[in-house]
Amino acid sequence: MNFNNNQPIYLQIVDFICEKILLAVWKQEEKIPSVRELAVQLSVNPNTVARSYDFLRSQEIITDKRGIGYFISANGIQQAKQYRRNLFIEQELPLLARTLHMLDIAPDELDQLLTRYKQKLQYEK
Amino acid sequence: MIALKEVSFTYNKTRVLEGVTEVFNPGQIYGLLGDNGVGKTTLLKLMTGLLFPQAGTITVQGSVPQYRHPSFLRSVFFVPDTAFFPGITIAQYVEGYAPFYPQFSKKQFIHCLTAFNIGYDNDIEALSFGQKKKLLLSFALAANTPYLFLDEPTNGLDILSRAAFKELLPGYIDETKCVIISTHQVNDLSNLLDHVSILRKGRLIFSQSIEAISRQLLFGNEAAPGAEILFAEDNLRGRATLTGNNSGYPSGVNLEMLYKAVMTNGEKINQLFAHTQNIAI
Numbered sequence: 001m002n003f004n005n006n007q008p009i010y011l012q013i014v015d016f017i018c019e020k021i022l023l024a025v026w027k028q029e030e031k032i033p034s035v036r037e038l039a040v041q042l043s044v045n046p047n048t049v050a051r052s053y054d055f056l057r058s059q060e061i062i063t064d065k066r067g068i069g070y071f072i073s074a075n076g077i078q079q080a081k082q083y084r085r086n087l088f089i090e091q092e093l094p095l096l097a098r099t100l101h102m103l104d105i106a107p108d109e110l111d112q113l114l115t116r117y118k119q120k121l122q123y124e125k
Numbered sequence: 126m127i128a129l130k131e132v133s134f135t136y137n138k139t140r141v142l143e144g145v146t147e148v149f150n151p152g153q154i155y156g157l158l159g160d161n162g163v164g165k166t167t168l169l170k171l172m173t174g175l176l177f178p179q180a181g182t183i184t185v186q187g188s189v190p191q192y193r194h195p196s197f198l199r200s201v202f203f204v205p206d207t208a209f210f211p212g213i214t215i216a217q218y219v220e221g222y223a224p225f226y227p228q229f230s231k232k233q234f235i236h237c238l239t240a241f242n243i244g245y246d247n248d249i250e251a252l253s254f255g256q257k258k259k260l261l262l263s264f265a266l267a268a269n270t271p272y273l274f275l276d277e278p279t280n281g282l283d284i285l286s287r288a289a290f291k292e293l294l295p296g297y298i299d300e301t302k303c304v305i306i307s308t309h310q311v312n313d314l315s316n317l318l319d320h321v322s323i324l325r326k327g328r329l330i331f332s333q334s335i336e337a338i339s340r341q342l343l344f345g346n347e348a349a350p351g352a353e354i355l356f357a358e359d360n361l362r363g364r365a366t367l368t369g370n371n372s373g374y375p376s377g378v379n380l381e382m383l384y385k386a387v388m389t390n391g392e393k394i395n396q397l398f399a400h401t402q403n404i405a406i
Binding site for chain 2: 006011012036040047048051
């Protein structure tokens with residue numbers, strides 16, 4: 001995992017997990033790695049992963065079954081999507097909008113580009 | 126818990142540390158940053174009882190390092206920058222030294238050595254400088270002492286071993302253990318630290334948790350209009366700036382930039398933390 005500098009590490013780990021859920025690598029109601037396992041896997045401080053899990057729990061993306069471990073919520077996909085959508089609209093979109101404006105890319109040009117990109121994705125599938 | 130109170134230390138007539146007051150809690154990884162020769166190693170040696178302070182007090186879980194009680198010595202492990210070993214085999218070393226550490230785990234030791242790609246049946250003298258360091262780091266992690274002091278642990282390690290070390294440390298730490306790492310290679314360890322302490326000219330000029338730093342400071346590529354810039358430098362993406370954080374979001378932390386900023390503008394930065402300060406002594 002590559003860490004960037006704009007977000008605290010614990011939120012980058014939250015994104016990493018949301019992506020796993022949204023791409024269905026980790027399935028709803030499935031058990032996920034323990035705090036320590038994920039910390040070793042990502043080479044980060046276990047306290048940081050614990051914070052990420054606390055945050056994910058507060059967003060109802062994962063649940064804590066005492067003594068057993070952490071699981072993706074039954075509606076994990078929906079919750080993860082909700083969280084990532086908000087993040088995209090509040091933080092990522094303004095940056096994208098700024099670049100589009102700077103490069104004079106109009107909405108309909110962007111629309112065409114997005115359609116082409118979608119086709120490419122479907123073709124690859 | 127380790128508590129230092131107004132600790133001062135002088136080598137001959139050179140004052141190395143002056144009035145250092147700090148607390149280190151279990152379950153946390155502390156990064157001790159500072160230029161060469163500001164007293165990082167001295168501070169570690171004082172906490173492990175290898176040097177004695179001229180003024181002030183140090184207690185490690187209630188005992189004074191200077192007295193070197195067996196119960197104290199069992200609970201600390203110090204990995205110096207340059208490792209020294211007697212001319213014996215690794216197996217003999219373990220046989221001779223492991224009994225001093227009741228929590229020593231041979232299984233963990235082998236796991237660490239394997240991660241560092243060192244065979245168990247080696248003569249220590251046949252190892253290179255870097256390999257000796259990895260051997261000592263492996264022993265230190267396997268000793269499972271509640272207090273672990275690492276002086277420049279990644280110095281002399283190759284790229285793969287640095288990565289291995291970063292993977293091994295998260296497996297070692299738990300809520301009963303306290304790790305203090307002195308380093309000037311901040312980028313190596315930035316994902317592992319809970320807390321950053323910065324020494325300058327023998328004084329502790331900054332000490333905050335990463336969490337507090339990401340709340341109070343904003344590391345950005347462009348300062349908000351009107352924000353007071355605490356530190357700035359040009360980079361490929363324009364200008365990297367450090368300001369107070371009023372964004373409502375926690376910021377990512379760039380330790381190298383924080384370090385430079387504290388060195389040039391420490392007082393202002395500390396003021397930002399002042400109203401949230403809760404020093405527990």
